[in-house]
Amino acid sequence: MKCAINQPTYLPWMGQFNLMDQVDVFVFYDDVQLVKQSWDIRNLIKTSQGPLWLSIPILHDKSFFEMKFNNTCTDQKKKWKLKHFKSIQNAYTKAPFYKTVIEWLEPVMLNDIELLGNSNIHLITSISRKIGITTRFVNSTDLNSQSGVKDERLVAVCKELGADSYLSPFGAHSYIESNNSSGAFANSGVELFYHNYTHPVYPQIHGDFLEYMCVLDLLFNVGFDNALPVIRSGRKDPLTSDDIKNKNEK
Numbered sequence: 536m537k538c539a540i541n542q543p544t545y546l547p548w549m550g551q552f553n554l555m556d557q558v559d560v561f562v563f564y565d566d567v568q569l570v571k572q573s574w575d576i577r578n579l580i581k582t583s584q585g586p587l588w589l590s591i592p593i594l595h596d597k598s599f600f601e602m603k604f605n606n607t608c609t610d611q612k613k614k615w616k617l618k619h620f621k622s623i624q625n626a627y628t629k630a631p632f633y634k635t636v637i638e639w640l641e642p643v644m645l646n647d648i649e650l651l652g653n654s655n656i657h658l659i660t661s662i663s664r665k666i667g668i669t670t671r672f673v674n675s676t677d678l679n680s681q682s683g684v685k686d687e688r689l690v691a692v693c694k695e696l697g698a699d700s701y702l703s704p705f706g707a708h709s710y711i712e713s714n715n716s717s718g719a720f721a722n723s724g725v726e727l728f729y730h731n732y733t734h735p736v737y738p739q740i741h742g743d744f745l746e747y748m749c750v751l752d753l754l755f756n757v758g759f760d761n762a763l764p765v766i767r768s769g770r771k772d773p774l775t776s777d778d779i780k781n782k783n784e785k
Contacts, residue, residue, distance in 0.1 A: 538698035539730075540564050540675070540689055543604055543655040544574040545591060546749035549766045550732045554704065555663060556766065557730075557773075560671045560696050562678070563659075565604040565652040569593075575604070576651065578749040582626040583741050586748070589619045593651060604652030605676050611649055620644050623751060630740050630755035639665065639759075640751070662750060666762040686711045686718040693725045700726040708779055717776045728773035735769040 539554050540562040555561045569575045577590040592610040593602070609615065620641065627633050643661045648654040652674075660672055673696070680691035689711075693701050701720065703711060708729055711718040720727035734746045739756050753762055774782075 536560065536696070536698045537700045537702055538562065538693050538696055539702045539704075540692060541704055542567060542575060543652050543659060544578070545576055545655050546578045546589070546658060546751060547574065548578075548747050549750055549753050550730070550734065550769070551659075552663065552666070552668065552750060552763075553732055553766050553770055554702065554730050555659075555670050556668045556763070557770070558670055558702055560673060560698065562673045562675055562692055562696070563604075563652070563656050564675050565656065566676045566681075567603060568600065569602045569604065569607060569651075571599065575655075579747065580623060580626050581739065581741050581745055581748050581752050582622075585741075586745060587622065587626065589622060589749075591615055591651065591654075604655070605650065605674075607651045608649045609651055609654060611647075616645055627740070627751075627755040631738075632755055632758040635758065636751070636754045662754070666754075666759055666766075668763065683719075686720065690719045690723045690725055694723075698725060700728060702728050702730055702773060705729050705731065705774075708776075712776060716780070728775060729779060731771040731774045733769045733771060735765050737765050 537558045538560045539558040541551065541554065541564060543563040543565055576593060577588050579586045579588060592613045592615050594608045594610050624637060643658065646657065648657055675692065678692060678695055680688060680695045683691050689701065715721060717727050736744050737753060737757050739752065753765060757765055
């Protein structure tokens with residue numbers, strides 16, 4: 536069984552959905568610390584004026600070092616969900632699949648969920664099911680594997696879930712392998728692979744194609760039925776630690 540683990544970021548890009556689509560179980564790492572000015576609380580849509588950040592206001596009722604996805608509330612008084620929804624409406628009103636997507640998105644997005652993690656997870660899982668991803672989703676807070684740091688905990692989570700292989704986001708390579716090849720995965724019984732993805736180009740309104748927009752850009756431009764095939768078209772064979780090492784040495 537293959538597992539992947541990542542933070543529940545806000546309206547992720549299509550590569551994140553490809554990662555989820557490749558595994559049997561995807562764990563939302565919802566009890567880890569937030570990162571300032573990161574994808575945790577913001578993402579991009581494409582407008583006629585160029586990329587636009589949609590940023591979630593959060594309540595600073597504790598030290599930032601104590602803020603995690605599962606204990607941080609968004610600032611509902613700022614009506615950010617409605618503001619983001621209106622920005623999305625304005626940006627994609629001329630998109631080919633605007634009517635279908637916006638009618639579905641409105642009740643999904645305009646909810647009363649206050650916790651950041653739960654809000655992001657709700658959006659991700661709703662979009663995943665709508666486009667045909669059937670992966671099992673689990674929250675890290677619901678697991679027994681709470682000890683260990685970084686890659687040690689990743690291995691513990693995989694073992695608890697019965698996974699014999701782990702597909703890591705490519706960007707995690709530097710900290711997993713900081714001490715040795717494959718980090719805590721070495722000799723653990725859990726085989727380590729790294730997500731390997733090339734951003735597909737798809738029809739997109741508002742001028743020249745821009746990569747790394749949030750997944751909504753894909754949905755408005757190609758529709759629900761075509762979204763997953765486009766996402767899968769960027770998939771490459773996963774990389775091993777040796778693959779990355781050999782590539783860096785060239």
